[in-house]
Amino acid sequence: MPLLEVDHVSHAYGKHAVVRDLSFDLAPGQIACLLGSSGCGKTTMLRLIAGFEMPAAGSIRLNGVTIASAKTQLPAEARRIGMVFQDYALFPHLSIADNIGFGLREQSALATRRRIEEMLELIGLSDRGARYPHELSGGQQQRVALARALAPQPHLLLLDEPFSNLDVELRERLSLEVRDILKRANMAAMLVTHDQNEAFAVADVVGIMREGRIEQWDTPYNLYHRPATRHVADFIGQGVFLPGEVMSRQVVKVELGQLDSDVPMDCGPSCAECQRGCRLDVLLRPDDVVHDDDSGVKAEVIAKAFRGAEFLYTLRLASGAQVLSLVPSHHNHAIGEKIGIRLVVDHVVTFPQG
Numbered sequence: 001m002p003l004l005e006v007d008h009v010s011h012a013y014g015k016h017a018v019v020r021d022l023s024f025d026l027a028p029g030q031i032a033c034l035l036g037s038s039g040c041g042k043t044t045m046l047r048l049i050a051g052f053e054m055p056a057a058g059s060i061r062l063n064g065v066t067i068a069s070a071k072t073q074l075p076a077e078a079r080r081i082g083m084v085f086q087d088y089a090l091f092p093h094l095s096i097a098d099n100i101g102f103g104l105r106e107q108s109a110l111a112t113r114r115r116i117e118e119m120l121e122l123i124g125l126s127d128r129g130a131r132y133p134h135e136l137s138g139g140q141q142q143r144v145a146l147a148r149a150l151a152p153q154p155h156l157l158l159l160d161e162p163f164s165n166l167d168v169e170l171r172e173r174l175s176l177e178v179r180d181i182l183k184r185a186n187m188a189a190m191l192v193t194h195d196q197n198e199a200f201a202v203a204d205v206v207g208i209m210r211e212g213r214i215e216q217w218d219t220p221y222n223l224y225h226r227p228a229t230r231h232v233a234d235f236i237g238q239g240v241f242l243p244g245e246v247m248s249r250q251v252v253k254v255e256l257g258q259l260d261s262d263v264p265m266d267c268g269p270s271c272a273e274c275q276r277g278c279r280l281d282v283l284l285r286p287d288d289v290v291h292d293d294d295s296g297v298k299a300e301v302i303a304k305a306f307r308g309a310e311f312l313y314t315l316r317l318a319s320g321a322q323v324l325s326l327v328p329s330h331h332n333h334a335i336g337e338k339i340g341i342r343l344v345v346d347h348v349v350t351f352p353q354g
């Protein structure tokens with residue numbers, strides 16, 4: 001049985017529909033993320049699960065029990081759902097240990113002390129229990145916020161942009177640490193963010209939200225390699241769309257060569273049984289375009305960005321179309337130079353021409 005079931009949930013603020021017919025499940029111990037640009041309804045969905053908003057339609061079940069629908073609304077404090085916010089929200093006048101123990105006041109003093117010690121160990125701050133929040137770094141404070149939310153053993157943890165107050169380097173490291181802590185605690189969690197790296201670092205499964213709907217609910221790998229829509233393909237990672245000509249249901253030709261797809265290609269709604277000659281767009285990621293001096297296909301370097309181990313080259317093809325290519329940075333070519341390239345595409349992704 002799924003731990004969390006969100007079933008056709010909708011919500012509006014006045015007449016403004018913000019969450020539209022959303023459905024997804026979360027398994028025990030699974031970490032999911034809602035990813036989308038600002039205003040797409042991510043936080044509202046989190047607030048519906050937490051119990052701070054009531055759905056206009058649909059239902060939310062936790063462990064098989066309906067906690068929210070248009071008719072039922074279990075109070076937030078009765079849901080056993082923990083929350084971690086972007087501003088940590090630690091109590092400044094309480095020690096780290098007392099912050100973590102805040103939600104445990106109904107337990108005996110001994111049980112509370114043991115649980116605090118366990119949580120301090122889980123977040124790697126066993127020696128800081130007597131300190132106060134202002135004596136800790138931002139990353140450490142966020143770990144304490146996580147420990148405080150985990151201490152009462154919630155069924156589910158919700159994290160609202162938990163790393164957005166931290167600098168990029170720390171954000172990346174803490175994302176991995178948080179994933180590790182959640183996995184060790186076998187805690188199911190749902191994160192919302194607009195940062196793709198964060199989503200990919202923390203989550204097992206990611207829902208791409210747009211205007212209150214989920215466009216694709218999938219693993220980070222599939223979102224990148226098998227985007228279901230043009231919007232997802234654009235939103236996740238980098239890439240370009242190159243016009244292609246369908247040679248058969250499984251083969252498409254682009255300017256750089258012929259590609260074999262392991263899935264049949266649909267050229268558009270009118271194309272029931274694809275005929276040779278239909279046209280569509282092929283998604284090419286920078287890692288699909290490989291630099292090869294021996295290749296007969298040449299492209300002109302029109303821009304380059306140094307990434308340390310690699311250059312990201314923007315290349316112009318003979319037709320004028322542009323592609324991106326990730327090239328090991330010891331291949332340092334000048335702008336205007338022509339370099340050999342070839343395609344190495346594992347998954348051919350095509351869309352009707354836009």
Ligand SMILES: Nc1ncnc2c1ncn2[C@@H]1O[C@H](COP(=O)(O)OP(=O)(O)OP(=O)(O)O)[C@@H](O)[C@H]1O
Pocket residue numbers: 013018036037038039040041042043044045194
């Ligand atoms: N309490 C509210 N009353 C009225 N409108 C609201 C309220 N909360 C959010 N909204 C609106 O609903 C829409 C979705 O907001 P929400 O906070 O869910 O988006 P989000 O995807 O989390 O965005 P962000 O990444 O900027 O936090 C926005 O247009 C926002 O202005």
